[in-house]
Amino acid sequence: xxxxxxxxxxxxxxxxxxxxxxxxxxxxxxxxxxxxxxxxxxxxxxxxxxxxxxxxxxxxxxxxxxxxxxxxxxxxxxxxxxxxxxxxxxxxxxxxxxxxxxxxxxx
Amino acid sequence: xxxxxxxxxxxxxxxxxxxxxxxxxxxxxxxxxxxxxxxxxxxxxxxxxxxxxxxxxxxxxxxxxxxxxxxxxxxxxxxxxxxxxxxxxxxxxxxxxxxxxxxxxxxxxxxxxxxxxxxxxxxxxxxxxxxxxxxxxxxxxxxxxxxxxxxxxxxxxxxxxxxxxxxxxxxxxxxxxxxxxxxxxxxxxxxxxxxxxxxxxxxxxxxxxxxxxxxxxxxxxxxxxxxxxxxxxxxxxxxxxxxxxx
Numbered sequence: 621x622x623x624x625x626x627x628x629x630x631x632x633x634x635x636x637x638x639x640x641x642x643x644x645x646x647x648x649x650x651x652x653x654x655x656x657x658x659x660x661x662x663x664x665x666x667x668x669x670x671x672x673x674x675x676x677x678x679x680x681x682x683x684x685x686x687x688x689x690x691x692x693x694x695x696x697x698x699x700x701x702x703x704x705x706x707x708x709x710x711x712x713x714x715x716x717x718x719x720x721x722x723x724x725x726x727x
Numbered sequence: 728x729x730x731x732x733x734x735x736x737x738x739x740x741x742x743x744x745x746x747x748x749x750x751x752x753x754x755x756x757x758x759x760x761x762x763x764x765x766x767x768x769x770x771x772x773x774x775x776x777x778x779x780x781x782x783x784x785x786x787x788x789x790x791x792x793x794x795x796x797x798x799x800x801x802x803x804x805x806x807x808x809x810x811x812x813x814x815x816x817x818x819x820x821x822x823x824x825x826x827x828x829x830x831x832x833x834x835x836x837x838x839x840x841x842x843x844x845x846x847x848x849x850x851x852x853x854x855x856x857x858x859x860x861x862x863x864x865x866x867x868x869x870x871x872x873x874x875x876x877x878x879x880x881x882x883x884x885x886x887x888x889x890x891x892x893x894x895x896x897x898x899x900x901x902x903x904x905x906x907x908x909x910x911x912x913x914x915x916x917x918x919x920x921x922x923x924x925x926x927x928x929x930x931x932x933x934x935x936x937x938x939x940x941x942x943x944x945x946x947x948x949x950x951x952x953x954x955x956x957x958x959x960x961x962x963x964x965x966x967x968x969x970x971x972x973x
Binding site: 646671 | 758759783784788790792810811814815818823826827828829832840844845847849853856900902906908912916917919923928929930932935936939946947955956957958962
């Protein structure tokens with residue numbers, strides 16, 4: 621465990637790096653246009669980055685891909701159905717959480 | 728009331744309208760964000776961090792997934808340099824959001840750019856991006872991001888504090904962390920309206936799984952980049968096929 625004085629330094633450095641990523645293009649490209657190809661590629665930012673976060677979150681248990689005995693998968697699929705039917709964020713999250721609780725209580 | 732004939736275009740939204748639209752659009756996501764903030768608060772304390780450190784991290788870093796990794800690595804005894812590097816790489820994806828958002832805030836002064844950059848989180852960015860892409864532009868549309876990011880910021884601080892305070896009262900068996908993939912799915916699904924975004928999603932997901940053992944959590948940004956390029960390639964191939972068929 622890092623000492624409590626060093627932890628602040630690590631935290632501020634982490635915060636600065638995070639801010640640097642967020643500020644980078646907003647700061648650099650104030651008046652210049654992004655090249656067209658970059659703009660085109662950036663239109664896929666949502667499905668790509670979100671899939672990169674979602675899919676390991678759902679498929680991995682303790683760092684290993686787990687398909688059988690993974691209650692997150694059926695719960696997630698049910699939430700997907702709810703999302704497709706209702707297009708409602710509240711309904712989607714509630715369906716997934718409640719499904720997970722029911723499935724884990726069952727098994 | 729004036730007797731001027733109604734125009735076909737809707738009146739331009741004021742700064743106040745845009746701000747409150749942002750708050751309103753962001754509100755449903757709080758069902759996912761709030762439990763996630765609590766999970767981070769609990770985890771930070773369990774990791775052996777002081778309550779003040781946990782709370783300060785939500786202000787200084789303000790990035791959920793990276794804060795969770797920070798706490799886990801700190802308790803596992805990782806060095807400060809490795810922790811900082813990992814947080815930096817996990818959050819490198821925000822540079823992609825930055826490049827996207829800068830297209831919509833032309834001419835904004837620097838103080839706005841600094842503020843919006845600080846608020847540029849996953850959940851605020853994607854909700855505001857949806858507004859930018861689907862509704863008519865307005866001179867005040869950056870206020871929308873102030874609304875989404877502002878609400879998220881306030882709720883993130885409150886939920887972190889509740890997690891820190893309640894600690895073990897929140898049982899692990901609730902699996903509150905599952906709210907986050909659900910939230911992101913609710914944002915993503917409406918975007919999958921054609922083949923190229925579906926390709927982007929599948930390729931990114933595959934790279935994310937295959938890259939789990941890569942150092943520094945580099946798989947997040949790698950999967951994001953490869954997925955985006957795959958989506959773009961799929962778009963080119965489909966366009967070419969269409970051209971050939973015609």
